[in-house]
Amino acid sequence: MDSRLRSVGVLLAGGVGQRVGRDTPKQLIEVAGRTIIEHSLAVFEAAPEIDEIVVLMTPGYADRVREIVARGGYRKVSKVVDGGSSRTESTWRALAALGAEECNVLLHDAVRPLLEPRIITECVRALEIHEAVNVAIPSSDTVLVATPEESIGEVLDRSRLRRSQTPQCFRLSVIREAYERAMADPGFAGLPATDDCGVVLRYLPEVPIHLVQGSERNIKVTHPADLHIAELLFRLPAPVPPGDRAALAGQVIVLLGEAEPAGEAGRHGSELAREAARHGAVVHVLTRAGGVRVEDFGSVAKALDDVGGADHVVLVAGGGHAGDLARASGETVADAVGTGHLGALNVARAARPHLRGSLLLQVPPGSGALHESGAAAVAGLTRALAREWASGGIRVNCLNTGASPVVAAQTSLDILISDLSGQVIDARVDGT
Numbered sequence: 001m002d003s004r005l006r007s008v009g010v011l012l013a014g015g016v017g018q019r020v021g022r023d024t025p026k027q028l029i030e031v032a033g034r035t036i037i038e039h040s041l042a043v044f045e046a047a048p049e050i051d052e053i054v055v056l057m058t059p060g061y062a063d064r065v066r067e068i069v070a071r072g073g074y075r076k077v078s079k080v081v082d083g084g085s086s087r088t089e090s091t092w093r094a095l096a097a098l099g100a101e102e103c104n105v106l107l108h109d110a111v112r113p114l115l116e117p118r119i120i121t122e123c124v125r126a127l128e129i130h131e132a133v134n135v136a137i138p139s140s141d142t143v144l145v146a147t148p149e150e151s152i153g154e155v156l157d158r159s160r161l162r163r164s165q166t167p168q169c170f171r172l173s174v175i176r177e178a179y180e181r182a183m184a185d186p187g188f189a190g191l192p193a194t195d196d197c198g199v200v201l202r203y204l205p206e207v208p209i210h211l212v213q214g215s216e217r218n219i220k221v222t223h224p225a226d227l228h229i230a231e232l233l234f235r236l237p238a239p240v241p242p243g244d245r246a247a248l249a250g251q252v253i254v255l256l257g258e259a260e261p262a263g264e265a266g267r268h269g270s271e272l273a274r275e276a277a278r279h280g281a282v283v284h285v286l287t288r289a290g291g292v293r294v295e296d297f298g299s300v301a302k303a304l305d306d307v308g309g310a311d312h313v314v315l316v317a318g319g320g321h322a323g324d325l326a327r328a329s330g331e332t333v334a335d336a337v338g339t340g341h342l343g344a345l346n347v348a349r350a351a352r353p354h355l356r357g358s359l360l361l362q363v364p365p366g367s368g369a370l371h372e373s374g375a376a377a378v379a380g381l382t383r384a385l386a387r388e389w390a391s392g393g394i395r396v397n398c399l400n401t402g403a404s405p406v407v408a409a410q411t412s413l414d415i416l417i418s419d420l421s422g423q424v425i426d427a428r429v430d431g432t
């Protein structure tokens with residue numbers, strides 16, 4: 001029998017987002033293709049340590065959350081409850097919604113959408129020993145105490161300072177006891193705590209609160225600029241884990257987009273084909289010389305039909321375009337779009353019915369308007385397709401190859417065997 005305590009993730013989303021200043025609560029704003037609350041939900045849903053999720057939502061918006069839950073298939077969500085008029089009031093309501101049975105409770109600001117799974121793992125592990133756990137990071141700013149006259153009263157010892165994040169995690173009986181005492185204290189409303197650890201520290205000072213290392217990425221979307229910062233953080237490429245390439249043995253990999261064998265794409269394609277075959281993959285190379293032109297959907301679709309099923313399809317990087325757009329010929333522009341953005345769309349559309357594993361879109365090095373607009377289009381396509389195809393279990397990634405076909409080939413194979421999806425990876429950084 002499993003003797004471990006159940007772990008319940010509580011998403012605190014009961015605020016109105018006054019400081020962001022939109023008409024709807026900030027947790028419903030889209031960042032990187034999903035609402036902020038859905039990013040947080042997805043992290044808790046995917047965490048193997050989490051058994052159940054309870055959402056506290058701004059009154060009047062609970063149905064919006066229920067729609068998100070139903071559409072995204074978030075099966076761990078057991079309740080969507082109206083939040084209170086303050087963060088602590090929302091926590092109090094969450095505690096009321098949890099049953100009598102002892103469990104671990106992880107209280108998380110829904111507006112921290114970049115929470116890393118590692119933090120949940122470490123928190124739940126820490127709860128095996130400690131009754132209260134917080135997540136915190138060192139302060140990189142010097143922190144001072146101001147006087148009422150707006151001058152410096154004291155400069156605090158930075159080596160002892162930490163910035164508190166969430167989730168804040170407790171044994172249910174402990175956080176409930178702390179809140180019962182707070183609610184019974186007539187002084188609490190006049191001096192409310194800004195977080196749940198503050199309530200435990202004030203009302204159960206004998207309970208030590210263990211600290212788990214947080215993350216600079218785990219930001220709280222508080223001000224309008226944080227929306228832009230969060231968007232950029234979501235775009236930071238994840239590191240490509242070095243995988244066991246023996247896993248490629250017997251897998252069918254289709255490479256498309258190769259131009260002349262002697263050209264840039266030819267070198268990238270040949271290196272990748274050689275490396276994949278060396279690890280036992282069954283490699284099909286569909287070349288322009290063989291009549292497959294990525295700018296022509298029909299030729300790509302027919303070639304992929306002829307191959308049948310594929311574990312992975314790779315659009316191999318063509319030659320990069322450079323130079324001044326104003327001087328480029330119509331032919332150059334058509335070629336850049338045809339082998340770049342249009343080629344990626346055609347390969348993705350034609351590959352989908354045959355794909356079992358993943359699609360990898362390579363982008364060659366280049367510069368200037370033609371190259372950068374094409375690369376941005378392929379990056380956007382990667383992120384959008386990864387979301388669209390996630391429910392079918394198909395991963396989509398993009399690799400900016402850099403100049404070295406060897407590095408590009410090795411990074412490509414590691415991406416194919418990884419769990420990564422929606423990533424735009426730079427081989428110049430990650431592959432070297």
Ligand SMILES: Nc1ccn([C@@H]2O[C@H](COP(=O)(O)OP(=O)(O)OP(=O)(O)O)[C@@H](O)[C@H]2O)c(=O)n1
Binds near residue numbers: 012017090220222
């Ligand atoms: N009555 C409240 C207030 C806040 N929160 C939640 O607590 C987290 C952190 O709060 P904060 O960033 O202050 O959110 P808001 O209260 O919405 O922001 P603001 O103070 O700008 O209105 C958020 O996920 C927020 O939805 C909550 O559950 N219930």
Ligand SMILES: C[C@](O)(CO)[C@H](O)COP(=O)(O)O
Binds near residue numbers: 165222
């Ligand atoms: C809980 C918290 O995120 C820890 O840093 C913070 O105290 C919440 O403050 P807010 O004013 O409710 O955003």
